[in-house]
Amino acid sequence: MRPFAMTTAAMLLATTIVSAQSKNVMPRAADGHPDLTGVWQGGSATPGNWDDANGGTGVGGTGRNPTAAVVLSSNDRPAGREGAPYQDWAAKKVLESFNRRGIDDPTAQCLPGGIPRSVTLGLFPQQFVQTPTQLVILYEYMNVFRVIPFTAKHRDDIIPSYMGDSIAHWEGDALVVDVIGFNDKTWLAGTGTFHSDQLHITERYTRVSKDRIDYQVTMEDPKVLTKPWKLASSLMLREGTRLQEYICAENNLDPARYDELLKNGVKFTR
Amino acid sequence: MQVLTLLLIALLHHSFGAEYDVNQPITLTGTLTAVEWTNPHTHFYLDVKDDKGKVVNWKFEGYNPSVLVRNGWKKDVTMKVGDLITVFGWRARDGGSWAHSREITLPDGKKMFFGPPAGTGDGGNTPVVEVK
Numbered sequence: 374m375r376p377f378a379m380t381t382a383a384m385l386l387a388t389t390i391v392s393a394q395s396k397n398v399m400p401r402a403a404d405g406h407p408d409l410t411g412v413w414q415g416g417s418a419t420p421g422n423w424d425d426a427n428g429g430t431g432v433g434g435t436g437r438n439p440t441a442a443v444v445l446s447s448n449d450r451p452a453g454r455e456g457a458p459y460q461d462w463a464a465k466k467v468l469e470s471f472n473r474r475g476i477d478d479p480t481a482q483c484l485p486g487g488i489p490r491s492v493t494l495g496l497f498p499q500q501f502v503q504t505p506t507q508l509v510i511l512y513e514y515m516n517v518f519r520v521i522p523f524t525a526k527h528r529d530d531i532i533p534s535y536m537g538d539s540i541a542h543w544e545g546d547a548l549v550v551d552v553i554g555f556n557d558k559t560w561l562a563g564t565g566t567f568h569s570d571q572l573h574i575t576e577r578y579t580r581v582s583k584d585r586i587d588y589q590v591t592m593e594d595p596k597v598l599t600k601p602w603k604l605a606s607s608l609m610l611r612e613g614t615r616l617q618e619y620i621c622a623e624n625n626l627d628p629a630r631y632d633e634l635l636k637n638g639v640k641f642t643r
Numbered sequence: 644m645q646v647l648t649l650l651l652i653a654l655l656h657h658s659f660g661a662e663y664d665v666n667q668p669i670t671l672t673g674t675l676t677a678v679e680w681t682n683p684h685t686h687f688y689l690d691v692k693d694d695k696g697k698v699v700n701w702k703f704e705g706y707n708p709s710v711l712v713r714n715g716w717k718k719d720v721t722m723k724v725g726d727l728i729t730v731f732g733w734r735a736r737d738g739g740s741w742a743h744s745r746e747i748t749l750p751d752g753k754k755m756f757f758g759p760p761a762g763t764g765d766g767g768n769t770p771v772v773e774v775k
Contacts, residue, residue: 423713429760430731430746457771464772471770481683496710496759513709563771619709625682 397583399546402503407546407580409501409508412616413608416445416495420584423498423614445495451606457566463597470565476631477565479558483621485517485535487559488552488574489590493606498614508541508548513616521550533570535559550576561592562604569596584610662704663743665761667734671701671742675726680708680718687744687757689728703730703744705758714756726750733761 402408419426445451459467470477480486486494497514508521521539531538531554538554552574560566577589586608593601673689685705690698705711708718715721722728729748735741744758 427760428756431760456773459772461774464774467772468770468774483682496707566771614713617709617712619707621682623682624680626679627683 399580399582402505404505406543407548408503409548409578409580409586410503412498412500412611412614413586414495414498414611414614415493415588415608416451416606417609418585418607420609423611426609426611445493445606451493451562451604457561457563458599458602460597460599463567466567467565470567475564476634478627479560480515480621481625481627481631483515483625484558485515486512487535487555487561488537489562489576489588489592489604489606490560491515491517491536492576492588492590492608493562493604497619498611498616499608500616508550511616513619515621516619527551527553537572537574544577547577547579550574550578552576561602567597568592568594571596578608662735663733663761664736665733668731669734669742670729670731672727672729673701675722675724675728676700677724678719678722680711683707685711685757687722687728689730699740702741703732703757704741705744706756710759711757716755716757721755722747722749730757732758 400408414423414426417426457464457467475481485491491512491514492499494514497512499513500511502509502511506523508519508523510519510521512518517536519536519539521541523542524540525542527538527540533554533556535556535558537552539550539552541548541550543549553572555568555570555572555574557568557570557572559568561568561572571594573593575591575593577587579587579589581587588606588608589603590605591601591603592598671689671691673691675687676690677688679686685708687703687705689701689703691701692698706714727750730742730744731746732742732744735743743761745756745760747755747757749755
């Protein structure tokens with residue numbers, strides 16, 4: 374009986390492991406491509422539902438409390454191996470904004486966050502809706518959206534915009550999104566990270582499991598950058614989370630306060 | 644003094660690191676005097692007695708209103724003026740009577756998050772560029 378009992382236990386254990394693994398299997402759409410549909414939190418690598426992944430009173434990301442949530446705010450850039458490759462004149466402008474603590478932040482005026490900022494911030498969820506022909510992304514932050522057709526060519530009547538003109542295609546299991554047609558009114562990733570209307574962004578969304586999309590972004594801008602600027606982050610599935618209204622303009626204190634600071638010539642030093 | 648006051652009230656829409664110090668965690672208990680349900684961030688104020696019994700009005704920054712709703716907060720219901728509130732957070736770098744709030748303990752003992760965890764990105768601490 375004893376060997377039989379052990380065999381049974383081993384089979385049960387194996388079944389449990391397979392079951393646990395299958396629960397985190399990357400889902401595919403009927404056409405065989407990964408299905409990115411779901412509500413996601415950017416700027417996080419913590420699995421679980423929204424409450425589980427955003428709890429704790431520790432200092433996330435510093436190693437003081439490894440259980441504390443790591444969440445990027447809208448002014449944080451994902452960890453990068455190198456500084457942003459701005460041309461010298463442009464780097465000075467970025468630093469100037471940083472030293473004024475970002476009071477010229479476009480989002481302080483309730484303008485859209487742009488890309489990749491809207492993707493990598495963690496305080497607000499974003500919802501992906503994938504069909505065989507397009508991906509629609511709804512961002513709670515500033516209540517903006519992107520409609521991304523799966524096609525090879527940008528339309529020829531693009532009007533410069535905050536979120537740009539996106540098209541996408543599949544490279545294996547990665548959805549590669551090409552974005553052009555930006556205005557020059559958003560920040561990329563971090564305080565003061567301005568760009569020109571020549572910005573060209575390439576994003577790769579790779580759903581590596583049920584829980585997680587690996588996000589890689591390359592920013593090119595010949596007017597302000599010296600070379601492509603690459604960052605990587607991840608988006609985590611937040612089952613049960615629903616998008617809400619985000620009405621930035623209601624009771625927005627920032628513009629008046631910033632105007633007053635600028636008028637009074639207050640110097641910002643750290 | 645006017646300049647100082649402006650600095651205290653104005654530095655809002657930024658990463659944690661720009662204004663608050665992770666090395667200064669703080670827990671305070673006091674009476675709620677006001678809640679500002681404002682964009683981009685919310686605030687509330689507590690009357691807190693210092694060591695000598697003097698009452699100081701502390702200001703605490705919190706999530707955007709939309710995030711508070713997601714976290715289960717109801718405006719003017721969950722936390723009301725006059726309530727005795729305990730708050731855990733991190734103090735401002737300038738040492739003033741204001742802080743970044745994280746966990747609130749309500750009069751009935753229930754704990755809720757009013758602000759995000761201490762910042763983890765580099766947006767507030769370090770510029771993304773090196774200027775030669």
